[in-house]
Amino acid sequence: MTMKKVTYRQAINEALFEEMERDPKVVLFGEDVGTYGGVFKVTDGLKKKFGSDRVFDTPIAEAALMGAATGAAVAGLRPIVEIMFMDWIGIAMDQLVNQTTMIPYIWEGIKVPLVLRTQGGSGSKGSCQHTKSLEAWIYHVPGIVVAMPSTPYDAKGLLKSAIRNDNPVAFIEHKMLYPTEGEIPEGEYTVPLGKASVKREGKDVTIVALSKMVVESLKAAKELEEEGISVEVVDPVTIKPLDMETIAASVKKTNRVIVVNEAFRTGAVASDITAQIQEQCFDDLDGPILRVTAPDVQIPYSPALEQFWLPGKDKIKQAVLASLKR
């Protein structure tokens, strides 16, 4: 298979192009996604190609966006709705919790095939209303698939699967990953929802990391290799439903686990993954499961302060060493 190098941003853009071309029922709307091509340029060129009925800018009205996407999905479209910053999901949350995910369960026979695209993540010096990772809020609600890809390959293939899926899917991107590069096939491919990906094989410790923390974990693993420590990095890719089979197989091999999640510590997705591993893999564990997360502190602007919030390579390395009692 011929491969090509693209950025995470380009990979998502390609998925959107290909799926809109494939299926005329796919529409895309949100704040600035049309003429401007998205605040991160992820939707660049789509309005020009597919016209303003299928790709359009909306009022700044996140509740209406989420609700309209839901209704449009019920009535025969396959909407992709963008909430520009995940920090604003609160405004759309009533719709997501009480309409989008309620309808398929209560209104039997009705499906809601929509994709909610949003992006979170810190490191942009965006302060605390533009850098949060609130995936745990969405993850908490029954009836939605939640995907958090870390590579261009996964991002493109997974978004294509999400658009074709008949369930509501939250597709959570990371703003600091947009310029990162990776290889993808030249031609058509998809990545299945609900399947984890082992990004690096190892035998001493398993790291389960989400989104950009996969990149940080791989950096940590590389440095630890020089110290003679072999780290396996598992990326769930889809966090709900969680592929516990792949995670459990890794734990069985290494007997030690670190869960890494760039989010407020209390009630983070990492807490739930930790609980699931403890319940299902207790006999395979040689020590406590450790978490590397952000602290329960709002995210400050100053670079001098933001570093205290951000989890990353060094904190991951410390956790691996602690896990091995070194």
Add this chain to the structure above:
Amino acid sequence: MSEVSLSREKLVDMYRKMWLARHHDVWVEDMKTKGQIMGSMHLATGQEAVSVGACAPLNDDDYTMHTHREHQQLIAKGADIGKMAGDMLGKVTGCARGKGGHMLLFDKDVHALGACGIVGGGVPVAVGYAMAFKVLGTKQVALTFFGDGAANEGSVHEAMNFAAVRKYPIIFLCENNRWGLTCPQHEQAAVEDLADRARGYGIPGVTVNGNDVLAVYEAVKLAVDRARAGDGPSMVECQTWRMRGMGFGDTMEYVPKEYLEEGSRQDPICLFEKKLVEKNILTVEEARAIEAETKKAIEDAYEAAKNAPNPDESVFWANVYAAEIC
């Protein structure tokens, strides 16, 4: 009262639906009093002209979104009363197989999609229905009911502005019974006619007597024609009287006696019947026969629902995800 300009068949159908709606809410109120229905209950006894007048200009394939005081709205749209009774009693014979109960009724066969227990929560979803109709080029329209209480919700404001900007085929039907929960309208809004707000969205708005079924019909018909012609949304405010409490068990001490007396004088079924008899469309005997026949239809539906089976555990687990994930 407005002049009669519809076929005899249509007028009698409207009259019949008003009685069905009336008997329904009187019947379930009685069952509730006897402890035969669990959960909360919001009754619209005396508001029949709004539901029937609003749904009469719609086609079967037009979509409606309803409120939490919605039984009569679904009956007006032509929902199956047997299935509705099943849902009201939590039985497997309901459209939702008993999952939704009184506040989440729906009937997809007549595109009544559906009721919403979150005040104002359904309005953005209805905008999505209209979005789909416009993008897919069907000539369907959406009509969303909402109350005077919901009129002050952010989601309703967002939805109305969004639909107005995009010129979606939707009718915003404000059923103004002058009480939001237990507070009078003047404590919740600084305008008397909520349709005045339409001007702020750049769409037509009209206020009509919600106890005059023909006035409601005529106003909604104009709005439906406008939407179907591609001219965008309208708001129709129907001012009516809430003759029951906020919910069942509300003793209504806060409601002035004069308000209830005026509401009784303005009984929509009496007003409509008087008109039909005066115009020789209906004899008094025929009217009494319809009154009796519709009462029996409601009784039969609830008797059947009482004896219907409960949902089993398979229903509990069904459609958490309505489609395969991978």
